[in-house]
Structure formats: structure tokens, C-alpha cells
Amino acid sequence: MIRALLVLAVIFSGLAAVLTKGHEALGEVLRTTTLNDLTDGRFAQKIDKAIFGAVPRSTALDGLVSGLEYRVLGDAGPQVRAGCGDWLYIMEELRAERHDRDNLALRAELLRRLVRMIKLSGARLIIVPIPDKADQVEDKLCGIRATQARLRDRFWNELAHIEDADVVDLRDHWPKPGYWKTDTHWDQTGARFAADQIAQTVARKLGPGQDAVKLVEGPLRQRTGDLARLSGLTDAPGSLTPTLEQEREVKVDISRPGGLLDDTPEPQIILAGSSFSLNSGFLEYLEASLSREVAQVSQPGGGFAGALLETLDKRASSLENVKAVIWEWPMRSLVSSPSDAEKNFMRQVR
Numbered sequence: 001m002i003r004a005l006l007v008l009a010v011i012f013s014g015l016a017a018v019l020t021k022g023h024e025a026l027g028e029v030l031r032t033t034t035l036n037d038l039t040d041g042r043f044a045q046k047i048d049k050a051i052f053g054a055v056p057r058s059t060a061l062d063g064l065v066s067g068l069e070y071r072v073l074g075d076a077g078p079q080v081r082a083g084c085g086d087w088l089y090i091m092e093e094l095r096a097e098r099h100d101r102d103n104l105a106l107r108a109e110l111l112r113r114l115v116r117m118i119k120l121s122g123a124r125l126i127i128v129p130i131p132d133k134a135d136q137v138e139d140k141l142c143g144i145r146a147t148q149a150r151l152r153d154r155f156w157n158e159l160a161h162i163e164d165a166d167v168v169d170l171r172d173h174w175p176k177p178g179y180w181k182t183d184t185h186w187d188q189t190g191a192r193f194a195a196d197q198i199a200q201t202v203a204r205k206l207g208p209g210q211d212a213v214k215l216v217e218g219p220l221r222q223r224t225g226d227l228a229r230l231s232g233l234t235d236a237p238g239s240l241t242p243t244l245e246q247e248r249e250v251k252v253d254i255s256r257p258g259g260l261l262d263d264t265p266e267p268q269i270i271l272a273g274s275s276f277s278l279n280s281g282f283l284e285y286l287e288a289s290l291s292r293e294v295a296q297v298s299q300p301g302g303g304f305a306g307a308l309l310e311t312l313d314k315r316a317s318s319l320e321n322v323k324a325v326i327w328e329w330p331m332r333s334l335v336s337s338p339s340d341a342e343k344n345f346m347r348q349v350r
Contacts, residue, residue, distance in 0.1 A: 063235025071240045076231040084142035086242035088227035090184045093134040093332045096148050100335040107304055107334045108158045110342060113349050114305060114327075115165045117312055121319040123270075124205055125165040128198060128328040129155075130186070130276050133179045135331075140177075152331050166205065168198050182225030182233075182242050183279075188250070191280035198326060199289030202269065206323055209291030211256050215284060218249030250281030254293050266295070266321060272307040273298040273328030286326075294326075304333040309341045 069075040076082040081089040118125040134141060135149035159167045170193070178190030186194065203209075222244045228234055233241045256264065269292055271277055277298035287294050297315070299307045308327050311318065319325070338346075 059235055062232060064237060064240070066232035067236030067240025070231065070233060070236070076227075076233070080227050080231045081141070081144075082231075083140040085140060086181055087137065087140035087142075088182050088225065088231065088242070089134050089141065090227060090230075090332070092336070093132045094144070094146070094148055096151075097335065099337070100148075100151075103335045103338065104152070104155060106338055106342070106346070108155070110305060110346060111158060111162065113345070114308060114312075115162055117349065118319075118325055118327075119164045121316070121322070123319050123322045124324045126198060126201055126205075126324055126326045127159065127162070127165050127167045128170070128194070128273070128326060129159070129167070130194075130274075130328060130330040131171050131174070132331050133184060136171075136174055137177045137179055149331065152334050155331070155334055166201050168194075168201050170194055170197060180223075180225050180245055180280075182228040182245065183223075184226055185276055185279040186282075187245075188247055188280045188285075191276075191282040192285045195282060195285035195289045198286060202290055202292075202324055202326075206268075211254050211287075211291050211293055213288045213291050213293075214253040214255075215288040216251045216253055218251065220246045220248050223247045247280065250284045252284045252287050254287065256293075266318075267293045268321065268323040269293075269326065270295045270311065270318070270322050270324075271298055271326045271328070272311050273326070274302040274307070274330055274333070275300040276330060277328050295322075298328070302329075303336055303339060304329045304342070305345075306339060306341060309345055312345075313341070 066077070069077075070082060074082050076088055079091050081091055081094055083089055115125060132146060132149035132152070134146040135153075138146045156169075173193075175189050175193045178186055178193065180187045223246065224234055225242075225245065228242065269290065271283060271286065271294050275298070277283060277296070278300060283294060283296050295318075297307050297311055299310070305327070308325070311325075
């Protein structure tokens with residue numbers, strides 16, 4: 001009853017706001033409505049959006065409006081696609097932009113030049129493309145297909161012809177779903193699977209690790225997904241939002257060969273990835289699977305090669321004693337606009 005009254009209160013306040021302050025928005029809806037809008041239900045959605053948009057704003061009220069738009073209209077905002085069963089997807093994985101082809105070509109050339117640079121350093125390069133959530137959990141998209149994700153899959157043709165590097169293909173035997181419902185990143189099952197696959201590749205090239213790495217799993221804790229934040233749902237009433245997910249705290253205890261007074265050697269493996277490498281205990285699972293300590297240089301928002309380019313630019317000397325560089329990047333980053341660091345690298349390295 002309380003929830004029903006709350007919904008009605010917001011709707012009626014929105015109607016009042018439309019009549020007093022939102023008449024221009026309502027007039028625009030009426031002017032632009034077509035016959036098709038009337039027959040397929042889009043007219044009602046436009047009216048609802050005009051009402052919600054005219055409601056006076058505050059953090060609590062904005063959260064309530066976001067929650068109502070999500071529950072009533074299935075609308076999670078311009079950056080997020082609402083799927084079935086409270087699954088959320090980043091629109092970045094689903095949109096097609098006119099520069100996608102050019103950006104793919106740039107990344108293909110950038111890939112080749114980076115492989116050459118790492119080879120010159122003497123380290124082995126392990127390339128780890130992260131499949132799109134929309135592709136791996138397509139059945140929850142609710143009415144659309146992950147077409148753009150599969151177009152990016154053509155980049156695997158480029159990867160297949162790369163020499164002097166090892167590519168880890170995580171698509172085979174992926175533990176579905178492997179991603180959080182309300183987050184762009186892999187969940188702990190996906191992170192652990194990826195860590196095990198990468199560790200197998202590293203062990204084939206470098207041999208087994210010698211560190212005693214003990215994985216310590218703590219209690220479950222609630223987590224807020226980045227897509228829920230992008231949708232404005234973190235300020236919405238719980239009854240209007242997806243159920244909070246839980247993750248387990250993960251740490252590692254590393255014991256190295258040698259005595260207490262021995263110098264501690266620098267890690268011989270570097271992880272230069274994106275926010276995937278910073279989420280869901282991935283680094284800890286990786287160290288446990290490798291029986292090796294790993295130097296973490298990954299960057300949130302690092303995109304395709306942000307962390308790797310910064311390492312080459314500012315910490316190139318750190319690669320002198322490194323045996324392997326794990327370069328992780330999300331497939332969706334292939335079509336993102338090139339960063340300043342990528343442009344500078346392409347100008348300087350031929």
C-alpha cells in the first residue's frame with residue numbers, strides 16, 4: 001500500500017509539474033508524435049518521460065525517479081541498457097559509432113607496435129582480451145542481440161597472426177554467467193577462471209612458480225555495481241532497484257624461499273590491465289594460481305593500453321628483470337576513441 005501511494009504521489013506531482021513548468025516538454029511530445037508512436041506504445045513512454053523529467057529535483061527524489069523509470073519503463077538511463085531479471089549492460093558494448101572501423105584499425109596497428117616494444121625489452125607478452133558481457137550473457141539482454149560485440153570479434157583474426165606474444169582466449173569454457181548483474185566487470189567466478197587460464201599459459205612458458213601463496217577468503221560483503229551507479233539507482237528505494245550482490249573478500253599471504261634477512265626480489269611478472277584487473281579478487285587469484293607475486297600496474301579506466309603505455313613511458317627500466325607482462329584489456333575498448341597516450345605512441349613509434 002505504501003509503495004502504491006508513493007508511486008501515485010510522484011506521478012501526480014509530475015503531472016502538476018508538467019502543467020506548470022513542463023508544458024514545453026509536453027508540447028514537444030505532442031508535436032513530434034507519429035502514428036507509429038501511438039500504435040506501438042512509444043507515445044505513452046514519451047508522456048511518462050515528460051512527467052518524470054518535470055518532477056522537482058533532489059538526491060532522494062532523483063533516486064526515486066530513476067527507480068520508477070527503471071521499474072515502470074525498463075529505462076536505466078542513456079549509458080546503461082536494462083536487460084531481463086535485473087541484468088544491466090553498458091551501452092558502450094551495444095552501440096555502433098561511425099568511427100568504429102577506424103578505431104579498430106588503429107588498435108590493430110597499435111597492437112603490433114606494442115608487441116615489438118615488449119619483445120625488445122626481453123619480456124614475454126601475455127595478451128588477455130576480456131569478452132564483452134553483452135556477448136557472454138546475451139540471453140539476458142531481453143529482446144536485442146549483441147551484434148556489435150560479435151563485430152569486434154573479428155579482431156581475433158589480428159590476434160591469430162601476432163608473433164612473439166601469447167594470447168589467452170577466455171571465451172572457451174567460460175563459466176557462465178561470469179559477470180556481476182549490475183556491474184560491467186567479471187564476478188569472482190569469472191575472475192578466478194581467467195586467473196587459472198592465464199596461469200596455465202605462464203607456467204608453460206616460464207615453468208612453475210616457487211612462492212608459497214596462500215589464498216585467504218574472508219566473509220561475504222555487499223557490493224554496489226558500477227552500472228547501478230551510472231543508472232542513478234544507488235539513491236533509489238530498495239524496492240525499485242536490483243537486489244544488491246555479494247562478493248567475498250580475498251587476500252593472499254605470500255611466503256618466499258630464503259631467510260628473513262635475504263633481499264626480497266622484485267616480482268618477475270607485471271600485470272598491466274584495466275579495471276578488470278582491479279576487481280573481484282583477480283590479482284589475488286592470479287598470484288595463487290601462479291605461485292608467484294605479481295606487480296600490479298593496472299589502471300581504472302585504462303581502456304585498451306593505458307597501463308602498458310604508461311609503463312613503457314615512465315617505468316621502462318622496470319621491465320629489465322621482468323620475465324612476463326600480462327596485458328589485459330576489454331574487447332569494448334577496441335572501438336573507443338584513441339587516448340592522448342595512444343596518439344603520442346603512434347606518432348613516436350613506427
